[in-house]
Amino acid sequence: MEPSRDDFIIAIRSAFLKKGTKQRFSLLGLLFFSILLIVLGKFNFTAINYLKITINEVVYRISFVASLPEKYIGYSYRAVEEHIRFYNDYNLKKEELEKLKSKKYETIFLEAENKRLKKVLNDINYSSELVIAKVLIDKQSPFLRSIIINKGSKNNINKGMAVLSDSYLLGKVVEVNYTTSRVLLLSDLNSKIPVTIEPGSIQSILSGDGENSGVLQYIKDNFPIADESIVYTSGTGGLLKSGIPIGKIKQNENQNNVNFFVDFSQLRYVKVSFYIEEKN
Amino acid sequence: MSEFKKRSIVNNLLRLAPLIILYISVLNEIDLNYLKIISLNFPFILIYYWSLRKSESLGYGYIFVAGLINDVVTGLPIGISSFNYLLICGFAAYLRTITLRPNLIKDWVFFLFTILVVNSSTYSVLNIFFSVDLDYNNLFINIFFTFIFYIIFANIFLIYQNKFFKESND
Numbered sequence: 188m189e190p191s192r193d194d195f196i197i198a199i200r201s202a203f204l205k206k207g208t209k210q211r212f213s214l215l216g217l218l219f220f221s222i223l224l225i226v227l228g229k230f231n232f233t234a235i236n237y238l239k240i241t242i243n244e245v246v247y248r249i250s251f252v253a254s255l256p257e258k259y260i261g262y263s264y265r266a267v268e269e270h271i272r273f274y275n276d277y278n279l280k281k282e283e284l285e286k287l288k289s290k291k292y293e294t295i296f297l298e299a300e301n302k303r304l305k306k307v308l309n310d311i312n313y314s315s316e317l318v319i320a321k322v323l324i325d326k327q328s329p330f331l332r333s334i335i336i337n338k339g340s341k342n343n344i345n346k347g348m349a350v351l352s353d354s355y356l357l358g359k360v361v362e363v364n365y366t367t368s369r370v371l372l373l374s375d376l377n378s379k380i381p382v383t384i385e386p387g388s389i390q391s392i393l394s395g396d397g398e399n400s401g402v403l404q405y406i407k408d409n410f411p412i413a414d415e416s417i418v419y420t421s422g423t424g425g426l427l428k429s430g431i432p433i434g435k436i437k438q439n440e441n442q443n444n445v446n447f448f449v450d451f452s453q454l455r456y457v458k459v460s461f462y463i464e465e466k467n
Numbered sequence: 468m469s470e471f472k473k474r475s476i477v478n479n480l481l482r483l484a485p486l487i488i489l490y491i492s493v494l495n496e497i498d499l500n501y502l503k504i505i506s507l508n509f510p511f512i513l514i515y516y517w518s519l520r521k522s523e524s525l526g527y528g529y530i531f532v533a534g535l536i537n538d539v540v541t542g543l544p545i546g547i548s549s550f551n552y553l554l555i556c557g558f559a560a561y562l563r564t565i566t567l568r569p570n571l572i573k574d575w576v577f578f579l580f581t582i583l584v585v586n587s588s589t590y591s592v593l594n595i596f597f598s599v600d601l602d603y604n605n606l607f608i609n610i611f612f613t614f615i616f617y618i619i620f621a622n623i624f625l626i627y628q629n630k631f632f633k634e635s636n637d
Binding site for chain 2: 194198199201202203212213214217218220221222223224225228229235238239242243246247249250253254257324331333362369376377396397398
């Protein structure tokens with residue numbers, strides 16, 4: 188016998204309206220409450236913001252502790268992997284060090300010259316202060332590529348601040364709580380950073396691809412971008428200082444991809460950077 | 468007497484295991500993303516299975532709170548995961564109501580339909596309502612592996628259920 192429309196409605200009613208055994212809340216009631224939270228969240232309702240900040244503060248700490256065993260397994264796996272390729276790495280690093288030593292003196296000279304020329308041009312110089320922060324949560328969900336750090340408004344962290352790993356840019360602060368903050372990684376689809384490509388001083392916008400690399404957007408086809416060109420922040424928009432290294436261009440058939448200098452899976456400590464304009 | 472008391476505490480803990488695992492999984496965001504090619508939504512599997520087979524083992528209120536925690540950990544707008552989880556409970560409750568003889572394969576197929584609906588709603592809400600870009604491929608991979616892994620976890624849960632929830636099944 189074919190189930191009738193009434194049977195379907197009765198089953199739906201029974202599933203959503205009837206309070207199940209040992210259930211304190213009705214499913215439909217909670218579903219409506221969730222929708223209400225989503226809608227109020229969309230319109231930045233103050234009470235929802237407070238609720239979010241409170242949950243953030245508690246959950247980030249608990250989550251940090253809860254993810255310790257899994258983190259430990261991950262670190263051990265990587266440690267073993269590093270041991271296996273230790274000797275080859277050592278030889279490569281030795282060669283690289285020799286090259287860098289010879290470049291160092293050249294850099295010191297160029298830095299001094301750059302400062303002098305900026306003074307002549309009356310350009311702005313930046314001095315930076317760094318706050319070291321520990322990464323509490325670094326889970327990469329398919330929805331958002333972000334990390335949580337253990338510094339917040341208590342440590343003068345503000346939205347939009349640059350976050351570095353060594354001296355490379357890894358993302359910017361997008362959410363600030365009292366003792367924690369969320370950093371949107373460069374690899375997130377929603378991350379858009381104004382950049383300069385050198386050599387050539389070509390301006391572009393760098394967006395994440397949702398994986399572990401970036402894509403250059405809003406760039407004309409006739410601009411000659413060489414493979415392995417370096418991508419820096421351009422400083423346009425005034426949020427980030429210009430000249431922070433980001434990654435290297437890897438050319439594909441249709442687009443210019445950027446391989447980031449930062450390995451997003453290895454983040455333990457990061458630096459949140461405050462840039463202060465210096466008077467010439 | 469004390470032996471009896473100890474046994475009842477252990478029994479209670481074993482019965483609470485699905486709820487404990489749910490909270491660990493949302494706090495720890497178990498998704499196997501570090502394996503690069505595999506990504507799955509473990510809470511979907513857990514909530515669907517236990518809501519279907521032993522609905523009283525996970526309270527709706529607890530599921531709602533787990534959703535809020537997941538939103539905070541993954542950085543989604545608050546309420547989205549709670550809505551998804553409760554929607555899964557609703558689909559599971561519907562299937563439970565219309566099924567006379569439970570069958571793992573039928574549950575599995577209906578699970579695919581459920582996660583397709585739930586992920587579609589998430590995609591729509593995030594994209595239209597919050598203007599958040601999502602990678603469609605990542606989402607598809609997530610749905611695919613969540614579906615594939617359901618049958619594996621369902622069998623593990625079934626063994627667990629038969630062992631520790633036996634007397635209430637009879």
